[in-house]
Amino acid sequence: MLALLREEPRHGFAIAALTAVDGPLGRIWRIPRPVIYRALSRLEPAGLIEPLAVESGAGPQRTVYALTGSGRAVVDEWLRQPSEHVRQLRSDLLVKLALLDRRGLDPRDLLRDQRAALEPIVSAVAAERERQEGFDAVLLAWRHTSASGALRFVDDLLAEASGGRRHADRPARRRSQDGG
Structure with missing residues (x-):
């Protein structure tokens, strides 16, 4: 999830779409929506992500998250391992x-x-x-x-x-x- 936020700020629903069965990453790695939202709720207090904006629409409000400097460092290190x-x-x-x-x-x-x-x-x-x-x-x-x-x-x-x-x-x- 952090690596997807490294690409650009996103909300949980957008991450879920990328990792769904028919999403571009879903054929490799699927992340169920509840796991995504649970992870987001843990990554923010850990200082790896921060809320950037809240999108309003026809459905529920969606918080868009961006990586912090620490989050970027974690992703970049993980991608090298x-x-x-x-x-x-x-x-x-x-x-x-x-x-x-x-x-x-x-x-x-x-x-x-x-x-x-x-x-x-x-x-x-x-x-x-x-x-x-x-x-x-x-x-x-x-x-x-x-x-x-x-x-x-x-x-x-x-x-x-x-x-x-x-x-x-x-x-x-x-x-x-x-x-x-």
Whole structure:
């Protein structure tokens, strides 16, 4: 929520629309409306947001919130932090990438840090897998495949962001008629 307020001041209903099932971020991360309003009521006393204006309309009044300096610092730090666990990548890394993209920010530093966090995980799981038998080996095979796939995903995004190869499932952009 703080990252959405980092983009621009908003009220809770606007945040709910962005994170709803059919919202631009809802396919990655859904935040139920009651959770949003509960969080807003906690973020203000914590000094991370402040009320900016109250909008009146056909429905209830909506308080528009803006980030404080502390709120901006928290968001900027959070957006730089890689996920510590492979199981968090689906929500944590993807939402950070989406938020960076929405703001037009370069994701490469985050991706490099994520790669650095994943490499030792892949190596450790591979080493442990070699020492196990039975279902423990099966479980570690799953973990190794998941972690290796995540590392390949990050490498692909890094290559694309650095002007390297593009994703195979993304069509090449057509050049405009003026050659640009």
